[in-house]
Each structure stands twice: as structure tokens, then as C-alpha cells.
Amino acid sequence: MSTLSIIQVALSGLISQQRAIDVTSHNIANANTPGYHRQEAVFQTLPSYPQPGSMNGETKGLYGTGVEIQYVRRLQDAYVQQQLRSTQQEVSRWNTMTDSLQQIETFLSPGANLDLSAMLDRFFGSWQLLATHPEDLSSRLTVRSTAVNLADCLNNMTGELNYLGYQIQSDLQVKVDRVNQLADSLADLNAKIGMARADGNSPNDFLDQRDQVLRELSSIIGAGEMAIGDATGITALGGHPLVEGSQAFHMTVQAGDGGLQLAWEDGVSVSGVGGEIAALIQIHDTTVPQYQSQLDTIAATLVSSVNALHATGVTMEDLPAGDFFIGDTAGSIHIADAIMSSARNIASTTQADAPGDGSLATDIFALSKEPLIGAQTLNQTAQAMLSQIGNEVQTAKMNSDVQTALLEQINARDLQTGGVSIDEEMTNMIVYQRAYQASARVLAMVDELIGDLLQQLG
Amino acid sequence: MRVPDSLRVQMMKISLSTAAERLQRYQLELASGVRIQRPSDDPAGAQRISNLNSNLSKITQYLATANDAIAWLKSEDSALGNMTDSLRQIRDDALQAANPDMGGTRETMVGHIKASVGFLLQSLNASDGARFLFGGNKTQTVPFNGDLTVGITYAGDDGERRVALTDSITLSLNHTGSEVTNLGGISDPTQPDLFQTLNDLITAIQSGDQTAIAVQIDTLDRHLERVLNIRGEAGIKLNQAQLAMDQLSQSRLILTSLLNETESSDLTEVMIHLKEQENVMQAATYVASTLGQGGLLNWLK
Numbered sequence: 001m002s003t004l005s006i007i008q009v010a011l012s013g014l015i016s017q018q019r020a021i022d023v024t025s026h027n028i029a030n031a032n033t034p035g036y037h038r039q040e041a042v043f044q045t046l047p048s049y050p051q052p053g054s055m056n057g058e059t060k061g062l063y064g065t066g067v068e069i070q071y072v073r074r075l076q077d078a079y080v081q082q083q084l085r086s087t088q089q090e091v092s093r094w095n096t097m098t099d100s101l102q103q104i105e106t107f108l109s110p111g112a113n114l115d116l117s118a119m120l121d122r123f124f125g126s127w128q129l130l131a132t133h134p135e136d137l138s139s140r141l142t143v144r145s146t147a148v149n150l151a152d153c154l155n156n157m158t159g160e161l162n163y164l165g166y167q168i169q170s171d172l173q174v175k176v177d178r179v180n181q182l183a184d185s186l187a188d189l190n191a192k193i194g195m196a197r198a199d200g201n202s203p204n205d206f207l208d209q210r211d212q213v214l215r216e217l218s219s220i221i222g223a224g225e226m227a228i229g230d231a232t233g234i235t236a237l238g239g240h241p242l243v244e245g246s247q248a249f250h251m252t253v254q255a256g257d258g259g260l261q262l263a264w265e266d267g268v269s270v271s272g273v274g275g276e277i278a279a280l281i282q283i284h285d286t287t288v289p290q291y292q293s294q295l296d297t298i299a300a301t302l303v304s305s306v307n308a309l310h311a312t313g314v315t316m317e318d319l320p321a322g323d324f325f326i327g328d329t330a331g332s333i334h335i336a337d338a339i340m341s342s343a344r345n346i347a348s349t350t351q352a353d354a355p356g357d358g359s360l361a362t363d364i365f366a367l368s369k370e371p372l373i374g375a376q377t378l379n380q381t382a383q384a385m386l387s388q389i390g391n392e393v394q395t396a397k398m399n400s401d402v403q404t405a406l407l408e409q410i411n412a413r414d415l416q417t418g419g420v421s422i423d424e425e426m427t428n429m430i431v432y433q434r435a436y437q438a439s440a441r442v443l444a445m446v447d448e449l450i451g452d453l454l455q456q457l458g
Numbered sequence: 459m460r461v462p463d464s465l466r467v468q469m470m471k472i473s474l475s476t477a478a479e480r481l482q483r484y485q486l487e488l489a490s491g492v493r494i495q496r497p498s499d500d501p502a503g504a505q506r507i508s509n510l511n512s513n514l515s516k517i518t519q520y521l522a523t524a525n526d527a528i529a530w531l532k533s534e535d536s537a538l539g540n541m542t543d544s545l546r547q548i549r550d551d552a553l554q555a556a557n558p559d560m561g562g563t564r565e566t567m568v569g570h571i572k573a574s575v576g577f578l579l580q581s582l583n584a585s586d587g588a589r590f591l592f593g594g595n596k597t598q599t600v601p602f603n604g605d606l607t608v609g610i611t612y613a614g615d616d617g618e619r620r621v622a623l624t625d626s627i628t629l630s631l632n633h634t635g636s637e638v639t640n641l642g643g644i645s646d647p648t649q650p651d652l653f654q655t656l657n658d659l660i661t662a663i664q665s666g667d668q669t670a671i672a673v674q675i676d677t678l679d680r681h682l683e684r685v686l687n688i689r690g691e692a693g694i695k696l697n698q699a700q701l702a703m704d705q706l707s708q709s710r711l712i713l714t715s716l717l718n719e720t721e722s723s724d725l726t727e728v729m730i731h732l733k734e735q736e737n738v739m740q741a742a743t744y745v746a747s748t749l750g751q752g753g754l755l756n757w758l759k
Contacts, residue, residue, distance in 0.1 A: 031463060031464065032464065038462075102496075102498070105496055105497060105498055106496075108497075109496060109497050109504070112492075112511075113511060115508065117508045117511075117512055118508075118511060118512070118515070121511070121512050121515040121516065122515065125515055125516065125518075125519040128519045128520075128523060128622065129519065129522065129523075131523075131621065131622070132522070132523045132526050132527075132621055133526070135588070135589060135597050135598055136588075349595070351595065351617070353596065353615075354594075354595035354596060354615060354617050355595065355596065355597055355598045356589060356593070356594065356595040356596060356597030356598070356617060356619055356632075357595035357617050357619075358619075358620075358621075359620060362620060362621075362622060362628075365622070366622075368516075369625065379512055382508075383505050383508045383509060383512070384505070386497050386504060386505060386508055387497060387501045387502065387504060387505035388501075389497060389498075390496070390497025390498045390499075390500075390501030390504050390505075391498075391501040392498075393496070393497070393498030394498045394501060397498065408468075408472055411468065412465055412468070412469070415462055415464050415465040415468065416459060416460045416461070416462070416465060417460070419460070419462030419463070419464040419465050420462055420463065420464060421460065421461070421462035421463055422463050422753055422754070422755060423753055423754040423755075424460075424462070426753075426754045426755060426758060427754065430758075
């Protein structure tokens with residue numbers, strides 16, 4: 001071994017320790033970067049060589065030539081990443097469900113005594129009042145105003161449900177745009193990773209970014225059926241490629257009769273959707289129409305049963321009373337024009353010239369006690385709707401809570417493996433710093449050695 | 459187990475937000491005094507509350523009806539009482555006329571009777587302020603018009619005034635003018651109507667026909683008996699209405715307390731929870747404030 005080769009060994013030490021300090025400082029700098037996993041410089045000895053001139057078979061040991069950084073390792077567990085993705089999609093789905101259902105809950109139950117059930121109570125109660133005071137205009141005015149409130153309530157709920165539908169459509173468009181963007185980023189990252197690997201490097205930061213992109217994709221569109229390939233393979237959704245190597249495939253929203261549909265650019269419809277988008281589609285296609293149809297049933301039953309009786313009656317002027325309500329859905333129900341122009345056109349009796357007869361009003365009041373929808377009264381139907389939405393919100397919230405707790409645990413596991421610990425990094429830094437100092441000392445010593453030699457000889 | 463800084467921070471964040479959420483829930487519950495803010499807080503409870511509210515509003519309406527029915531029946535009772543008095547007065551006068559020794563000329567007696575008939579008509583045209591009591595469903599038209607000489611006509615009808623006192627009890631409140639006066643023999647086909655009897659009585663008194671007077675007094679007794687019967691019926695209905703009102707008030711009381719029980723929070727319990735959560739919150743914020751203290755960084759120069 002030559003004196004000069006000691007310089008090489010010491011130099012390899014200097015360079016490697018410095019690189020390790022680089023990695024450490026990169027960790028510290030990224031301590032708070034989302035999705036970042038700590039990295040570690042992996043040291044490896046350089047190839048050693050036998051002593052020159054040694055005889056064959058005469059082993060005197062090999063001489064080391066120093067150290068190098070073999071590669072920079074990313075501390076990450078692929079299985080945890082996959083769990084993170086699948087749990088994240090559940091959390092996002094149930095959070096979106098909860099949000100939308102809570103909106104429905106808010107306008108179905110705007111507060112004590114303001115819901116549909118209370119409006120129905122007041123409406124029918126006013127007919128009972130009319131039955132007691134059939135000769136009064138004031139009781140008719142009460143009937144009219146409670147009827148207006150009831151119709152308004154049904155109109156408003158329909159309006160809110162419609163608005164929620166539109167809102168979901170535009171939300172969905174935003175989400176799909178984001179999915180397309182993410183697919184582009186993923187393709188881009190795949191290309192960069194491929195290039196780095198071709199050069200023999202480990203593209204740790206790109207890989208972290210790729211995990212982040214995949215996680216957001218899972219959150220938006222689901223990972224249940226998403227096959228996550230590696231950088232050169234296919235990331236597919238429901239059997240159709242989303243990203244293939246460095247090529248991304250886009251999707252579009254199509255609103256058809258059967259509800260909201262997603263389609264790939266080649267026209268094939270997107271299947272295997274989860275996450276936020278699945279929740280939005282479910283609320284739009286199933287939940288909203290279901291509550292709308294219940295409201296419509298209540299409105300249609302109310303209109304037909306009240307009208308059937310009211311049309312047999314006479315006004316305060318003893319003219320045929322005609323219909324009380326107009327319309328056949330919750331959105332279109334309103335009070336007949338004749339009644340809006342004068343409450344005297346509300347009938348309390350079927351007999352002409354009998355102002356004290358409230359029998360028709362009694363009959364209309366009695367509608368509130370009749371099982372008009374299935375085996376249920378109008379009011380019971382309204383109450384059942386309230387408890388149904390309550391239950392749905394509760395279930396969604398519970399699922400969201402459970403999945404969130406699970407996600408927190410998995411997240412903790414991910415951090416346990418890959419999170420940056422400042423104490424740890426500081427310790428490493430001291431170790432590397434000291435090693436660097438020691439290598440420098442060796443170099444100084446060799447320098448002295450050569451100096452001494454030159455002086456003696458010179 | 460490795461506990462990197464980011465893990466500690468994340469756990470801290472979760473603990474803080476969980477503590478804040480719980481604290482907020484109890485604060486809201488305590489401030490509003492209501493246990494169920496939204497149906498999803500307790501779907502079954504929310505439905506029960508809605509149901510109780512619905513029943514309460516129905517009962518309140520029934521109570522208003524019962525009140526109105528009681529007022530009506532009381533007016534009817536007093537009108538029928540006045541009628542009874544007038545009929546008794548007429549009967550006394552007729553008896554006096556039948557017995558000339560008791561003094562008073564027949565003309566005076568006829569005058570007395572006609573005055574009593576006037577009072578009788580007034581009672582028959584009695585109203586509860588807004589509605590004529592004995593006009594059937596024609597509550598806005600004066601039921602009886604004219605007088606004995608020109609003839610008395612009934613402008614009402616035979617309409618029933620039915621009101622629902624509870625879900626199961628429906629009451630026919632009124633008695634029509636024809637029922638009270640037996641117009642067209644509606645109450646008793648074997649008897650003439652009241653005005654016929656009164657006319658016949660006056661004719662008998664004027665002609666001094668003692669036997670005829672006696673016969674008419676006899677018929678008058680039947681009329682009196684019928685009015686008394688009707689008054690008795692009205693009394694029974696009044697009792698029914700009052701009983702219904704008592705029961706409704708009772709139900710309202712029970713429903714209100716049930717509603718309170720279902721809807722309101724147990725303040726003591728919530729207060730304890732709130733205090734508990736306040737402590738948790740305080741502890742959590744303290745722990746959060748110590749994050750980052752005592753790291754290796756503090757010891758390195």
C-alpha cells in the first residue's frame with residue numbers, strides 16, 4: 001500500500017461523510033413536507049485489493065480502499081402506502097356523503113316546528129278551526145295562510161334538493177378535472193422516475209411525490225379497483241388504464257337520463273369508481289331522487305285528497321268551490337288562484353245557504369288521520385322522512401369517524417417508519433461530522449508524513 | 459417504537475381537535491338546553507319529538523274547539539233556561555185566566571202572555587255573539603220572525619253543528635229552532651208546534667172556554683217538558699265537553715312533560731361532562747405548548 005493511496009482512502013471518507021450530511025440536511029429541510037419519507041445514506045466499502053507481489057496461495061489479507069455511498073434509501077413500507085390509499089378513499093367517500101346528507105338534513109329539518117310535519121299539523125289544524133267557526137272569514141284566512149306556508153315549505157325543499165343536484169354536478173366536474181390533472185402528473189413523474197432509474201439513481205423524492213399523487217387519486221376516485229402499477233407499468237381503474245407508463249388517459253362527465261356518468265375519451269364508461277366521486281354520484285343519482293319522490297308523493301296525495309273533498313263544497317257565496325290546491329308535485333304545488341284572490345272561496349260545507357255548517361272542513365281535517373300513503377298518514381310519512389335522513393347522516397358520520405380513526409393509525413405507522421425525527425438527524429449529523437473530521441485528520445497526518453519524508457530526503 | 463417529530467405533532471393535532479369538538483358539543487347542548495339539535499343526533503328521538511309536537515298541536519286545536527263548544531253550550535243552556543221561564547210564566551197566566559175568580563181580566567192575561575211570547579222569541583233568537591243558536595246551519599240569519607198575529611216563520615234549517623272534541627268523540631252541539639218548537643212535529647208528530655199551541659191558548663182564553671184552556675195548558679206542559687228535556691241534553695253535552703277538555707288538558711300536560719324529557723338535556727349531567735372536557739382541553743393545550751421543548755437541538759452549541 002502506498003502512502004498516496006492513503007490519501008485516496010481518506011478522501012473517500014471525506015466525500016462519503018459529506019454526502020451523508022447532505023442526506024441528513026435534506027431530511028431536516030423536508031421534516032414538514034407532506035408525503036416525505038426520511039432517507040438514509042447507505043455506506044459501502046470500496047473494493048479491496050491484495051497486496052502487490054504476494055505469492056499465489058499465500059493469503060495476507062486484502063487491503064481496503066475506503067468507502068462510498070452505495071445508494072440513498074427511502075424508508076417506506078409499500079404495504080402501508082397501499083393501506084393508506086384504500087383507507088383514504090373510504091374516509092373521503094364517507095366525508096362527502098356526510099356533508100351532502102347533512103345539507104339535506106338541514107333543509108328537511110330547519111328547526112323545531114318548522115319542518116314539513118309541523119306545517120302539515122298547522123294546515124290540518126286550521127281546517128279544524130274552520131270547522132268550529134265555519135261562518136268566519138278569519139278562520140278561512142288562517143286556512144289560506146297555513147296552506148301557503150305548507151306549499152312554500154314543499155317548494156323550498158324541492159328547490160334545495162334541485163340546487164344540491166346542480167351543486168353536485170359542478171363539484172363532480174371539478175373533481176374529474178383534478179383526476180385528469182393528477183393522471184398527467186403521474187405520467188410525468190413516471191417518465192422522470194424511468195429516466196432516473198436508467199441512470200442508475202434512486203429517485204426517492206419523485207417516488208414520494210408519486211405516492212402523494214396516487215393517494216390524492218384514491219381520495220377522489222377510489223382505490224378499491226385501482227390497480228397501482230410501478231412507474232413503467234399500468235395504473236388502471238376498473239380495468240381501463242388511467243396512466244400507462246408516461247401516457248395519461250382522460251375522462252369526462254356525461255349527464256344522462258340514468259344519472260351522472262363518467263366516460264373515458266374512447267367512449268368506454270368508467271367503472272370501479274370510489275372515493276369522493278362515488279359519493280357524489282350516489283347522492284345525485286339515488287339519495288336526492290329518493291327524497292324528492294317522497295316529497296312528491298306527499299304533495300300529490302295532499303293535493304288530490306284535499307281537492308276531491310273541496311271540489312264538492314260551496315264558497316261563502318254558495319258557488320261551486322273548485323280545487324283548493326293546484327299542481328301535482330312538491331315543486332309545483334300552490335294555492336288555487338280563486339282562493340288566493342279571496343279566502344271567501346274556501347268551502348267549509350257542501351250545502352248552499354248553510355253558513356254554520358263546517359262538516360266539509362271536519363272531513364278535510366279528518367284526512368290528517370287517514371292512512372293516505374300506504375298504511376301511513378301524511379304526517380307520519382313526513383316524520384319517517386325526518387328519521388330516515390337522521391339515520392342516514394348518523395350512519396355516514398359513524399363510518400366516517402371509524403375510517404378516520406383507522407386512517408390516523410395507518411398514518412402514524414407510516415410516520416413511524418418514514419417520519420423525520422430531528423433528534424435522530426442531529427445525532428446522525430454529529431456522527432457524520434466527527435467521521436468527516438477524523439478523515440480530515442488522517443489526510444493531515446498523511447500530509448505530515450509526506451512532508452517529513454521530503455524534508456528528510458531533501 | 460420510533461416517534462418522529464411529525465408523528466408527535468400529528469397526534470397532538472388530532473387530540474386537540476377531538477377535545478375541541480367534544481367541548482363544543484357540550485357547550486352547544488348546555489347553551490341551547492336541547493339534547494337533539496338535528497335528527498341525526500338521535501333519529502328515533504327526533505321522530506318521537508316530531509310525533510309529540512304533532513300530537514300537542516292537535517290537542518291544542520281540540521282544546522280550542524272544546525272551549526268554543528263549552529261557550530256555545532252555556533249560551534244554549536241559558537237561552538233554554540229563559541225559554542223555560544217564559545213558558546212557565548205563560549202557563550201561570552193561562553191558569554189564572556182559566557180561573558176567573560183569581561182576578562185579572564182575560565184581556566190582561568192575553569196581554570201578559572203576548573209579552574211572554576215576545577221574551578220567548580227573544581230567547582229563540584239568542585246568539586253567542588256571532589252565531590244564532592237555534593237556526594241550524596243558518597247561523598247568520600235571525601231564525602224566528604213575525605209575531606203570533608201575523609204568524610211566526612222559521613228561517614233556519616235542520617242542520618247539525620258537529621264538532622270533533624277528540625279523535626273519537628264527535629258531538630252534535632246545537633238544537634235547531636224546529637226541534638225546540640216542534641215545528642212540523644219534528645220532535646213529536648202527535649203534538650202541534652209551540653206557536654200553534656200558543657195561538658190556540660190565546661183563542662181559548664179570549665173565548666173564555668175553560669175546557670179548551672185546560673186542554674191547551676196540558677199541551678203547553680208537553681212543550682215545557684220537551685224544552686226541559688232539550689236543556690237536559692244540552693247539559694249532558696256540556697258535561698261531555700268539559701270532561702273532554704279536562705282530559706285534553708291532562709294529555710297536554712303529560713305530552714309536554716314527555717316532550718321536555720325527550721327534548722331537553724339533563725343539565726347536571728351536561729355540566730359535569732362540560733367541566734370534564736374543559737379539563738381535558740386545558741391539559742391538551744398544555745401538552746401542545748411543551749412540544750419541541752427538550753430536543754437535542756437545545757443542547758447543541
